[in-house]
Amino acid sequence: DQQVKQNSPSLSVQEGRISILNCDYTNSMFDYFLWYKKYPAEGPTFLISISSIKDKNEDGRFTVFLNKSAKHLSLHIVPSQPGDSAVYFCAARDAGGTSYGKLTFGQGTILTVHP
Amino acid sequence: DAGITQSPRHKVTETGTPVTLRCHQTENHRYMYWYRQDPGHGLRLIHYSYGVKDTDKGEVSDGYSVSRSKTEDFLLTLESATSSQTSVYFCASLGEDYGYTFGSGTRLTVV
Secondary structure, three states: OOOEEOOOOEEEEEOOOOEEEEEEEOOOOEEEEEEEEEOOOOOOEEEEEEEOOOOEEEEOOEEEEEEOOOOEEEEEEOOOOHHHOEEEEEEEEEOOOOOOOOEEEOOOEEEEEEO | OOOEEEEOOEEEEOOOOOEEEEEEEOOOOOOEEEEEEEOOOEEEEEEEEEEOOEEEEOOOOOOEEEEEEEOOEEEEEEOOOOHHHOEEEEEEEEOOOOOEEEOOOEEEEEO
């Protein structure tokens, strides 16, 4: 049972345009959501996060939106740059007391930004 | 350098042999995790540790064991490797900002 889903395996956009990556979740106990970026032959790196008490968080070109009623979050990258080409993982943390910080990850979306 | 170091980076092993992957962190983080990355599945949790000698199973723990004798070291062992364990393995530790620091990964091939 996949609790965090990224239904688009890949996304291709033109440099300078907006990239929108989507993520859906099923577990109502998730209280914190994160996006990670991964280049080939490297480990994932933290990009941006959002608490469930907020609906938007911005950091430079990156904005994450959270719609709790729809159990949906999205990552917007504006403007997209060729260096943004990578795999993006959505992740969620369970608020349960024994979660020990465990994260549940989505399948990932491969973003390709064309010059 | 601070952060997480995984070793080896690449390994090819034969079916039925034991394999140990190593993870070393210099952040003094309490919580550590082992994930595997497979196409179509993203990152799946194998085992995690919430302190020295304190470990528990994750989502895909069958065929794996772990040990944590020191804060900085977290070992993942495949007791008898199978082809289904061919994967890329990532170690991570949890920082105060709820974000993980990941190692660079170990690409394991079981032939």
